[in-house]
Amino acid sequence: RNGIPPLGGFIARMYAADKEYVKSKYNLSKLRDIENIVADAVGVSVPFNNYITGYCAFTHKAGIHAKAILNNPSTYEILRPEDFGMTRYVAIGHRLTGWNAVKNRVEQLGLPLTDADCKQITNKIKNLADIRPLSLDDVDKLLRRYDQAKEDNSHHAILENIDTPDQITEW
Secondary structure (H helix, E strand, O other): OOOOOOHHHHHHHHHHHOHHHHHHHOOHHHHHHHHHHHHHHHOOOOOOOOOOOOOOOOEEOOHHHHHHHHHOHHHOOOOOHHHHOOOOEEOOOOOOOOHHHHHHHHHHHOOOOOHHHHHHHHHHHHHHHOOOOOOHHHHHHHHHHHHHHHOOOOHHHHHHOOOOHHHHHOO
16 A cells, blocks of 8 residues: 555656547646646645646756757657646756756757857856856847857857856847
8 A cells, every 4th residue: 555646646657658548538737737737725835846737747847858858858758748738857057067968958049159159158058057046038148148249250259258147148
């Protein structure tokens, strides 16, 4: 006997056993709404690391881990976030980020930066994140500013002249 399992944990176990059956029988995108209704009714918050519906449930952070997720999500995710109305998020504004995650963000933004550029920017992100984590907006500003500076070949100065994350925020 294991007691009463959390709804998200129970659904996750059933999904892992027979995904197609569970998807055909239940409206999985409503799971988060149900958990929020129950949490509100009893006066608690849904934990950030809750099965499936927690804020961090499909967040990936470390360099090699993030690379694997970007290449083939099934390497670390037995559950597909889309099936539950959730989205995958690869965090890149921290000291554990890898250049592949930064490269993926560069591609999402449509910037023509090279792998070498992405590696240099990744090193700067890691150094700045030792002071404090960068928001996605901060990372995007840094990437765009670096890309613009490549036009007049001043992109190396952009990275050299940033000492704190607050300097990016002020742009």
